[in-house]
Amino acid sequence: MLPLNAANLAGLPAGLAVPSYDRSALRTGIVHFGVGGFHRAHEAMYLDRLMNDGRAFEWAICGVGVMPGDRRMQEVLDRQDGLYTLVVKAPDGSLEARVIGSITEYLFAPDDPAAVIEKMASPEVRIVSLTVTEGGYNFNAVTGEFMADNPDVRHDLQPGAAPRTTFGLITAAIERRRQRGVPAFTIMSCDNIQGNGDAARRSFVAFARLRDPGLAAYVAENVHFPNSMVDRITPVTTDDDREQVRKQFGVDDGWPVVCEPFTQWALEDSFGAGRPPFEDAGVQVVADVEPYELMKLRLLNASHQALCYLGYLAGYRLVHEVAQDPLFARFLLTYMEREATPTLAPVPGVDLREYQHQLIDRFSNAQVRDTVARLCAESSDRIPKWLLPVIRHNLDTGGDILLSTAVVASWARYAEGVDEQGRPIEVVDRLRDTLVATAQRQHEEPAAFIANRELFGDLVDNERFVSAYLSVLSSLHHKGAKATLEDLASPT
Numbered sequence: 001m002l003p004l005n006a007a008n009l010a011g012l013p014a015g016l017a018v019p020s021y022d023r024s025a026l027r028t029g030i031v032h033f034g035v036g037g038f039h040r041a042h043e044a045m046y047l048d049r050l051m052n053d054g055r056a057f058e059w060a061i062c063g064v065g066v067m068p069g070d071r072r073m074q075e076v077l078d079r080q081d082g083l084y085t086l087v088v089k090a091p092d093g094s095l096e097a098r099v100i101g102s103i104t105e106y107l108f109a110p111d112d113p114a115a116v117i118e119k120m121a122s123p124e125v126r127i128v129s130l131t132v133t134e135g136g137y138n139f140n141a142v143t144g145e146f147m148a149d150n151p152d153v154r155h156d157l158q159p160g161a162a163p164r165t166t167f168g169l170i171t172a173a174i175e176r177r178r179q180r181g182v183p184a185f186t187i188m189s190c191d192n193i194q195g196n197g198d199a200a201r202r203s204f205v206a207f208a209r210l211r212d213p214g215l216a217a218y219v220a221e222n223v224h225f226p227n228s229m230v231d232r233i234t235p236v237t238t239d240d241d242r243e244q245v246r247k248q249f250g251v252d253d254g255w256p257v258v259c260e261p262f263t264q265w266a267l268e269d270s271f272g273a274g275r276p277p278f279e280d281a282g283v284q285v286v287a288d289v290e291p292y293e294l295m296k297l298r299l300l301n302a303s304h305q306a307l308c309y310l311g312y313l314a315g316y317r318l319v320h321e322v323a324q325d326p327l328f329a330r331f332l333l334t335y336m337e338r339e340a341t342p343t344l345a346p347v348p349g350v351d352l353r354e355y356q357h358q359l360i361d362r363f364s365n366a367q368v369r370d371t372v373a374r375l376c377a378e379s380s381d382r383i384p385k386w387l388l389p390v391i392r393h394n395l396d397t398g399g400d401i402l403l404s405t406a407v408v409a410s411w412a413r414y415a416e417g418v419d420e421q422g423r424p425i426e427v428v429d430r431l432r433d434t435l436v437a438t439a440q441r442q443h444e445e446p447a448a449f450i451a452n453r454e455l456f457g458d459l460v461d462n463e464r465f466v467s468a469y470l471s472v473l474s475s476l477h478h479k480g481a482k483a484t485l486e487d488l489a490s491p492t
Contacts, residue, residue, distance in 0.1 A: 001246060004099065004253045006081040012099070013250040016085070019101035021051045026060035026104050029276075031120050033166050034131040035063035035073055040100065041234040041259040043129060043190055045086060047102040049281040056276040058124070062105040064116055066132075066166055074108040076254040082106065085245050085256040089367035096261075097249050109169060113162045120173030121182065126273035128173075129188040130200065132166055134381040135430060137193065137203045141384035142457040146206035157210055167207040174208075174223065175215055184222040186271045190230045192301055193385055194293055197227035197268065226268040229293040231300065233362060234259045235370035260368050262358075266292035291347040298340040299352075300359055301386040302404070303332050307363070308375035309410035313420050313481040319370040323363035327482065331489040332360060335403040343393040377428040379411050380435065384455055395462060402468050406488055409472040410481070412449035415439035420480050431455075443477070446470050 002008045009018050030047075032039060043061075050056035063082075065074055077084070082103040088096040109116045120128060130136070138147050147153070155161055156168030163169045174184055187204065189196035204223070209216035237255060245256045266284040279285045284292070304319075310331075311322035322328045336356045344352065387404055394401045416439040417425050427436055434452075441448045450460045450469055459465050475484040 001250065001252050004080045004083050004085065004251050006083065009083070009099070015097075016249045016251060017098040019048065019052065019099060021054065021057070021101070023101050023104065025057055026051070026102075027058045027124055028062045028105060028119070028122070029059040029124060030061045030127045030129055031064060031116075031125050032061050032129045032131070033064045033066060033170075034133070034136070035065065035070075035077070035103070035106065036131060037234045037237060037257045037259075038230075038232065039063075039129075039131045039190065040084060040103070040257045041086060041232050042230055042263065042265065043131075044100055044102045045263075046265065046278060046281040046283060047276060048098075048100045050276055050278075051102060053280070055280070059102075059127075059276040060104045061102050062107065062119055062125075063103055064119075064169075065106070065108045066110070066164070066169070068110070071108055071110075073255065074106050077103065077106040080254065085249065085251060085253045087241070087245060087256055087258045088261050089258055089365065090261055091361075091365045091367060093367055095244075095248065097245070099251075110164075113164075113169060116169050117163070117172045117176060120170065120185065121176040121180070123177075123182045125185055127186045127188050127271070127275065128170055129190055130166070131190045133378065134191060134193055134385055135378060136166065136191065137199050138165075138167070139199065139203055140454065141381070142454060144202070146203055148206075148210055153207065153210075156207075167204060171204065171208050171211065171215070171219070174219060175212075178215075178218055183273055184219075185273055186224040186226065186275070188226055188228065188267075188271075190228055192230070192297060192382075194297055194389070195227055195290070196293070197225035197270070201225040222272065224270050224272040226270040227289040227293065228268065229264070229266040229289055229296050231264040231296050232259050232262060233365075233368060233370060235368055236374055238369075258368065260362055260365055262362055264292075264296075286348075291345050292350075294344055295347050295350065295352065295355065297386050298343060298390050299336050299356060301382070302340060302390060302407070303336060303359060303363075304375045305379070305383060305387055305411070306332055306335050306403070306407045308372050309407070309414040310481045310485060312372045312376055312414060312425070313410065313476070315419070315421070317372055318366075319372055319375065320364050320366040320368065322372065323360055324366075327485050327489060329360050329364075331403070331485050332363075333357070334489055335407075338400050339394060339402075339404050340390055342397075342399050343390055373426070373428075376414060378430065379415075380429050380431045380455055383408065383411060388456070388459070391459070391465065395465060401465060402472075403488060405465060405468040406472040406484070408450065409469050409476060412439055412442060412473060413476045415449070416442075442473065446473060
């Protein structure tokens with residue numbers, strides 16, 4: 001069994017595709033914050049496609065980890081010279097595997113923040129990209145304001161402090177480039193936020209303003225922040241995935257990535273210092289990303305929320321099990337058709353009805369083995385950005401809100417921390433303690449959960465929303481998830 005690294009590439013089994021290009025000829029042009037499974041199944045994969053075509057050699061990736069948990073990624077990628085196996089799992093059980101070679105460096109910022117800053121200050125780096133999760137932009141979900149009271153942000157604003165945050169590191173690099181007369185790089189968000197580039201701009205300008213108003217003006221005027229829509233279901237890698245790669249492909253990979261066949265990237269063509277020819281790798285480079293991103297956020301991402309809490313309460317633990325249940329599939333399609341799609345503008349080149357049914361097929365892919373628990377995590381960063389805009393739009397226009405409101409109620413029921421069989425639920429959320437404590441009061445105070453204005457704004461003041469919410473929450477408590485769905489998914 002060969003360990004995956006540069007020295008062993010030539011000796012890997014013939015059935016495993018490997019980089020056809022000379023990796024020693026690559027030069028770092030992109031620094032990426034948040035090297036997880038999704039980045040490696042998406043942006044890094046697209047660049048590897050270009051490199052295998054003999055292009056984009058000046059756009060290799062240097063990964064950066066900021067969080068303590070990123071150290072493991074550093075250790076694995078250092079050991080494997082940045083290489084990893086990408087395994088695409090088709091619904092029929094067939095596998096397609098390729099070793100991806102576009103990541104050539106990895107820096108763990110807590111060990112040496114100065115090295116990270118200097119890497120980004122290099123003139124050859126022209127893009128800094130981000131997958132730092134929905135919560136990584138540090139803005140209030142209701143007001144949109146940058147949260148200056150974040151302890152790590154406060155630390156980074158101290159004179160001479162070694163930066164701890166993505167904002168501190170990247171802003172320090174922008175300032176250094178400005179001092180050296182090096183043009184600013186582009187900051188490219190790849191996170192699931194509506195207007196992710198605009199969100200990044202607001203957060204970085206706000207942070208820079210807290211440091212130096214002159215620097216904030218420079219960032220606002222010189223740094224490009226393209227919007228994008230990214231899509232590929234990429235579950236957490238398991239030990240079973242590692243063992244499958246060993247057995248089927250004859251390579252010992254410490255952290256392979258598994259994903260579905262589908263992939264999409266709609267990217268606004270707004271770059272200040274050049275970019276790879278992404279369109280030649282299958283990326284949709286467009287003038288306006290908004291129709292694509294709203295389609296994805298309100299249909300795919302919000303549907304993930306619609307299935308996960310109810311599915312978990314009903315006893316399901318794998319996503320495909322939920323999606324293959326006709327009751328849940330009907331509920332998801334009804335939500336998409338009746339409540340989400342009316343909030344969307346036409347999407348160029350996309351049949352929305354076909355897209356909805358395609359989503360059910362993707363969710364039903366048993367080979368991917370995505371977990372319901374993964375979708376239930378970090379709800380306080382997801383629900384306000386993906387689902388509440390659907391509710392607000394329909395409240396404003398007189399549209400239906402029952403099913404999307406039911407998803408909020410299912411989150412509140414899930415957050416009680418106990419399933420319908422009395423088993424504990426591990427609630428994973430940055431606001432876990434507050435959410436669980438509030439949810440556990442709702443038997444006595446039914447509206448307690450939605451009274452959190454930091455998450456829900458003024459929705460608690462809307463009689464139609466509150467009435468629908470309380471009705472579903474009561475049903476979940478007295479009837480359970482499946483019986484509630486039977487009522488909700490009826491044709492009328």
